[in-house]
Amino acid sequence: NAGVMQNPRHLVRRRGQEARLRCSPMKGHSHVYWYRQLPEEGLKFMVYLQKENIIDESGMPKERFSAEFPKEGPSILRIQQVVRGDSAAYFCASSRYGTGLNNEQFFGPGTRLTVL
Amino acid sequence: EDQVTQSPEALRLQEGESSSLNCSYTVSGLRGLFWYRQDPGKGPEFLFTLYSAGEEKEKERLKATLTKKESFLHITAPKPEDSATYLCAVRDSNYQLIWGAGTKLIIKP
Numbered sequence: 001n002a003g004v005m006q007n008p009r010h011l012v013r014r015r016g017q018e019a020r021l022r023c024s025p026m027k028g029h030s031h032v033y034w035y036r037q038l039p040e041e042g043l044k045f046m047v048y049l050q051k052e053n054i055i056d057e058s059g060m061p062k063e064r065f066s067a068e069f070p071k072e073g074p075s076i077l078r079i080q081q082v083v084r085g086d087s088a089a090y091f092c093a094s095s096r097y098g099t100g101l102n103n104e105q106f107f108g109p110g111t112r113l114t115v116l
Numbered sequence: 117e118d119q120v121t122q123s124p125e126a127l128r129l130q131e132g133e134s135s136s137l138n139c140s141y142t143v144s145g146l147r148g149l150f151w152y153r154q155d156p157g158k159g160p161e162f163l164f165t166l167y168s169a170g171e172e173k174e175k176e177r178l179k180a181t182l183t184k185k186e187s188f189l190h191i192t193a194p195k196p197e198d199s200a201t202y203l204c205a206v207r208d209s210n211y212q213l214i215w216g217a218g219t220k221l222i223i224k225p
Contacts, residue, residue: 004159042203042217043160056212091159098211104150105213107159 004108019079025094033093122216140186145209152203
């Protein structure tokens with residue numbers, strides 16, 4: 001049973017370009033979460049999605065960042081017009097349930113974004 | 117404001133030297149406390165969930181305990197392969213996880 005998959009693992013972009021990060025949740029999981037982690041810092045929540053719905057995007061910057069989780073295919077975190085401050089590790093997690101018990105989140109290996 | 121504080125920031129132990137990591141929290145309506153392990157360059161790996169004060173869970177050399185204000189991750193006779201950053205997170209009365217900054221554990225052979 002494959003775990004959470006993310007690609008690419010490493011992404012290099014120049015300032016002003018677009019970055020697209022993909023996440024395929026674990027089989028049977030319909031809840032997806034995106035986090036950002038800077039070196040030596042904790043995880044910062046960005047957005048929580050279910051299939052075709054954004055449930056909570058309170059951690060997402062208002063501009064340049066967007067996320068989707070279509071009916072078919074992976075979840076996508078999109079960063080437009082990247083700046084150097086966007087350089088970080090972006091982790092995706094999935095869970096079987098959104099609330100209540102037994103809703104542990106399982107993480108992918110992350111995408112390390114470097115903006116030149 | 118909901119908050120999670122982990123201590124110490126870093127901990128160096130000799131192989132076999134037992135110790136504990138602390139996670140103290142303030143949260144409105146705790147809906148679970150989670151421990152994860154993160155190796156360099158990898159995503160966090162789920163270890164334990166604790167839901168109520170007095171609850172304990174064990175896995176190999178690790179044991180997690182929970183009180184109303186904090187959780188401890190006890191490591192008994194650690195080995196070098198236990199070296200990692202250990203992350204604590206709490207779920208509040210919504211569904212969001214609030215994360216601590218982690219404790220970097222180094223076990224020297």
